[in-house]
Amino acid sequence: xxxxxxxxxxxxxxxxxxxxxxxxxxxxxxxxxxxxxxxxxxxxxxxxxxxxxxxxxxxxxxxxxxxxxxxxxxxxxxxxxxxxxxxxxxxxxxxxxxxxxxxxxxxxxxxxxxxxxxxxxxxxxxxxxxxxxxxxxxxxxxxxxxxxxxxxxxxxxxxxxxxxxxxxxxxx
Numbered sequence: 001x002x003x004x005x006x007x008x009x010x011x012x013x014x015x016x017x018x019x020x021x022x023x024x025x026x027x028x029x030x031x032x033x034x035x036x037x038x039x040x041x042x043x044x045x046x047x048x049x050x051x052x053x054x055x056x057x058x059x060x061x062x063x064x065x066x067x068x069x070x071x072x073x074x075x076x077x078x079x080x081x082x083x084x085x086x087x088x089x090x091x092x093x094x095x096x097x098x099x100x101x102x103x104x105x106x107x108x109x110x111x112x113x114x115x116x117x118x119x120x121x122x123x124x125x126x127x128x129x130x131x132x133x134x135x136x137x138x139x140x141x142x143x144x145x146x147x148x149x150x151x152x153x154x155x156x157x158x159x160x161x162x163x164x165x166x167x168x169x170x171x172x
Contacts, residue, residue, distance in 0.1 A: 040098045
């Protein structure tokens, strides 16, 4: 691979030692429901937003079709509806994956914590994007705080000792 392809990823990746030391008392109290709550909370928000905006697009399509008969507006509302419906369905699939990961932590073979590429108003409270790669070929990327990432990674390492953390190409 060329240098320009690996350099940004290496700069954004957070090593396990950089994350900090997990508090064993907190880790021992974490249940699959706590991990599910951490993973699903942000994904569920996207699912709700996607369903709401697709419903708005569908209602707008009906109103424009019945009252305005304006072809560009009809096409625009159809595109709006399809875009947010697909977004909602993909969010729902991620939510199902989060439920499966919390129930079966051995499904995850690689956890990849990284810094956000840019800070925005939406993601200003999240320090880390934790990407969990599953054996089914799907991946789940969840924004979270540093402490939540430490808790999730420590919980996964406790229940799945074969998990890889950080860059996949680096030696374990």
